[in-house]
Amino acid sequence: GQQLNQSPQSMFIQEGEDVSMNCTSSSIFNTWLWYKQDPGEGPVLLIALYKAGELTSNGRLTAQFGITRKDSFLNISASIPSDVGIYFCAGQDNYGQNFVFGPGTRLSVLP
């Protein structure tokens, strides 16, 4: 079945630094979603991407839909302590198909 890979698996950064993480697939997707999950909570949708090459921002977060349609990137600028959590990507190849979730990137922000 389809699988998504996320890198890095985990990262420790200093407060104020920028963060970059990515999600890759061996197959093409038509929709990419990025979620953040805090401990004890459900995932919260951050950004949705629908077109190859699309670049979308949500505050300090910016995500891009890769041109090959096999990858997506999420960047966080000027990190703050509340950015701590697990970031999941999810891909959908066609409308009506189920989303596939990546294994997540665990972000820790050091003061």
Add this chain to the structure above:
Amino acid sequence: SAVISQKPSRDICQRGTSLTIQCQVDSQVTMMFWYRQQPGQSLTLIATANQGSEATYESGFVIDKFPISRPNLTFSTLTVSNMSPEDSSIYLCSVEDPASSPPYEQYFGPGTRLTVT
């Protein structure tokens, strides 16, 4: 986006018993989904629940173990039957945003943290 609530938020259950988890949405939605998230893992889809029809289960999940009800467009239940410690997980309800256009964005409830002893 839809507001989703789940009950209970957490529970500790004995092996061999069953637990029913409720999911309530503040608006009518066509598609509801149930996911499992094992400790430290990603999300795995258990089944898709549509109102008026039987749930569609993913590979590795069966109706006898995870019966699902979908009595109306705002509510669904997932039962974890004959529990064993391996069923200890977070169970998440999810819906497609009814206010968006296809392809729909998917939103999650807060989850039910189940521990089986």
